[in-house]
Amino acid sequence: MTEEKITIKNGQLQVPDQPTIPFIKGDGIGPEIWQAAKVVFDAAVKKIYDGQKRINWLPLLAGETAYQQTGQWLPDETLAALKKYLVGIKGPLTTPIGVGHRSINVTLRQELDLYACLRPVHYYPGTPSPVVHPEKVQIDVFRENTEDIYAGIESDVGTEDAKAWKELLAKQGKLSKVRFPETSAFAIKPISKQGSTRLVNAAIDYAFSHHRHTLTLVHKGNIMKKTEGGFKKWGYEAAEKYGNQVFTWHQYEAIKANQGKAAADEAYQQAKKAQKLIVNDVITDNFFQQALLHPGHFEVVATMNLNGDYISDALAAQVGGIGIAPGGNINYQTGRAIFEATHGTAPQFAGQNKLNPTSLILSGAMMFDYLGWTEVAQLIRQAISQAIESHHVTTDFAKQPTDTVLSTSGFGDYVAELIENAPQKTLTK
Numbered sequence: 343m344t345e346e347k348i349t350i351k352n353g354q355l356q357v358p359d360q361p362t363i364p365f366i367k368g369d370g371i372g373p374e375i376w377q378a379a380k381v382v383f384d385a386a387v388k389k390i391y392d393g394q395k396r397i398n399w400l401p402l403l404a405g406e407t408a409y410q411q412t413g414q415w416l417p418d419e420t421l422a423a424l425k426k427y428l429v430g431i432k433g434p435l436t437t438p439i440g441v442g443h444r445s446i447n448v449t450l451r452q453e454l455d456l457y458a459c460l461r462p463v464h465y466y467p468g469t470p471s472p473v474v475h476p477e478k479v480q481i482d483v484f485r486e487n488t489e490d491i492y493a494g495i496e497s498d499v500g501t502e503d504a505k506a507w508k509e510l511l512a513k514q515g516k517l518s519k520v521r522f523p524e525t526s527a528f529a530i531k532p533i534s535k536q537g538s539t540r541l542v543n544a545a546i547d548y549a550f551s552h553h554r555h556t557l558t559l560v561h562k563g564n565i566m567k568k569t570e571g572g573f574k575k576w577g578y579e580a581a582e583k584y585g586n587q588v589f590t591w592h593q594y595e596a597i598k599a600n601q602g603k604a605a606a607d608e609a610y611q612q613a614k615k616a617q618k619l620i621v622n623d624v625i626t627d628n629f630f631q632q633a634l635l636h637p638g639h640f641e642v643v644a645t646m647n648l649n650g651d652y653i654s655d656a657l658a659a660q661v662g663g664i665g666i667a668p669g670g671n672i673n674y675q676t677g678r679a680i681f682e683a684t685h686g687t688a689p690q691f692a693g694q695n696k697l698n699p700t701s702l703i704l705s706g707a708m709m710f711d712y713l714g715w716t717e718v719a720q721l722i723r724q725a726i727s728q729a730i731e732s733h734h735v736t737t738d739f740a741k742q743p744t745d746t747v748l749s750t751s752g753f754g755d756y757v758a759e760l761i762e763n764a765p766q767k768t769l770t771k
Contacts, residue, residue, distance in 0.1 A: 425678070503528075554641040706722065726757060
């Protein structure tokens with residue numbers, strides 16, 4: 343049988359009817375949640391395409407399991423396969439302590455240049471939440487994935503590298519800014535125009551294709567003026583190249599300065615009426631406050647790596663936690679993407695068949711959207727929503743005496759059953 347690979351042509355994925363998609367089960371609870379998720383994926387593809395399309399799943403090794411079998415935390419064969427087949431999916435992986443890669447997840451993102459981490463944070467009715475109105479949280483986070491302090495450029499206290507940094511800072515007249523130079527470690531925070539621009543472009547294109555009307559640049563540019571301030575500046579520059587399709591806060595301020603506030607307000611209202619994309623910005627700490635008080639003010643968010651790490655998990659907590667939060671790491675230019683569970687390996691629960699596989703299942707739905715198999719993605723989300731709303735849940739979501747508590751595999755089987763029994767008429771948008 344001829345191998346069917348996903349390719350990219352003129353910026354568009356070319357997806358065959360039976361694509362080979364690599365998967366990494368992961369460590370800890372990874373194998374359990376993967377098996378539950380795979381049952382759901384296969385059921386949804388079969389329901390929609392009735393055998394005309396299917397996934398050829400290709401198992402790959404990474405993490406602790408790979409190290410035990412091969413002596414490598416991220417085998418060369420795994421990296422080569424992910425490059426070859428473009429699109430993959432993975433469970434959680436152990437971060438090596440003291441040896442190997444600093445983080446396998448970070449290594450994959452950097453080696454494959456998966457510059458956009460997309461974390462859609464949406465509420466499913468019936469999900470336990472610590473906030474009063476979790477349904478108001480409908481925010482898609484674009485986190486830059488390859489720069490910032492995650493570049494891993496650090497120097498420990500007392501090393502030659504740290505000494506070199508002190509000498510450089512002294513030469514530049516900046517060593518006095520380091521409060522305790524003799525006991526300081528150092529790290530570099532690279533933020534580039536190129537990296538910022540391609541991330542913001544991806545967020546803007548996503549906003550257009552998903553009928554979202556607000557993009558917010560989240561930054562700490564009031565303090566880090568050259569790095570995070572640069573992100574804000576370059577983000578606005580990228581947005582303004584879209585011309586009449588967008589209205590930025592820079593434009594608002596320019597109109598206000600030249601024609602007055604009333605004219606600026608009128609221009610803003612006209613832009614909203616015309617359904618242009620409104621591009622604004624907010625300081626990071628204020629974003630956390632506003633996301634709690636007024637989450638409905640935000641639709642698509644673009645931010646840097648460290649901010650995005652905090653923001654995506656904090657928002658996920660508002661809608662039920664990272665156990666239900668999907669994620670994808672994508673290069674929209676090369677087509678490469680890895681979709682993943684956003685939680686950890688939870689090794690203390692490994693083998694107990696009790697934790698929630700929803701993060702990986704919904705990440706798979708994101709993957710099917712990315713492949714253009716949108717009916718499959720829609721059906722998976724519909725079944726997840728139905729399961730949660732009917733209180734058929736894993737132990738983490740079981741808060742009422744009437745809840746039906748399912749195991750990891752039991753939840754996957756139940757969602758697959760809902761998919762198999764879904765009336766055909768419910769499968770259209």
